[in-house]
Amino acid sequence: MTSHDVTLEWADGSTQTVAVAENESVLDAAQRAGARLPYDCRKGTCITCVGRLLALEGEDAESAEGGSEQPPDPADVFTYRRSPAALTDQEQADGYVLLCVAHPQSDCRIEVGPRVRAEVGDSPWA
Numbered sequence: 001m002t003s004h005d006v007t008l009e010w011a012d013g014s015t016q017t018v019a020v021a022e023n024e025s026v027l028d029a030a031q032r033a034g035a036r037l038p039y040d041c042r043k044g045t046c047i048t049c050v051g052r053l054l055a056l057e058g059e060d061a062e063s064a065e066g067g068s069e070q071p072p073d074p075a076d077v078f079t080y081r082r083s084p085a086a087l088t089d090q091e092q093a094d095g096y097v098l099l100c101v102a103h104p105q106s107d108c109r110i111e112v113g114p115r116v117r118a119e120v121g122d123s124p125w126a
């Protein structure tokens with residue numbers, strides 16, 4: 001079965017790389033690997049599980065954060081098993097991903113944790 005390595009990065013600098021199977025969400029794979037990520041609805045509607053795509057594997061994460069370059073487009077990296085309804089189109093364009101419903105299509109690095117959650121607005125249904 002195909003899987004992709006997804007490296008989760010927390011604000012304190014810690015990281016964990018998990019192998020995400022093709023039919024698995026990032027959240028499910030992270031939990032299987034013992035990583036603690038926030039979640040609530042698991043349906044793409046509450047925004048609790050949001051992460052931010054930093055880079056595709058092989059790209060320089062620093063240059064992606066430098067501000068002069070656009071972050072990678074999550075639409076190129078993830079398919080969704082349900083609509084990521086809690087994210088606006090702009091938030092998706094800015095790199096935000098709902099990890100409970102996102103299936104990676106390539107190796108990548110994702111920022112996770114409360115800081116990412118604080119960057120986006122509340123769920124439109126909150």
Ligand code: FES
Pocket residue numbers: 038039040041042043044045046047048049050086098099100101
């Ligand atoms: S857990 Fe609610 S949007 Fe992912």
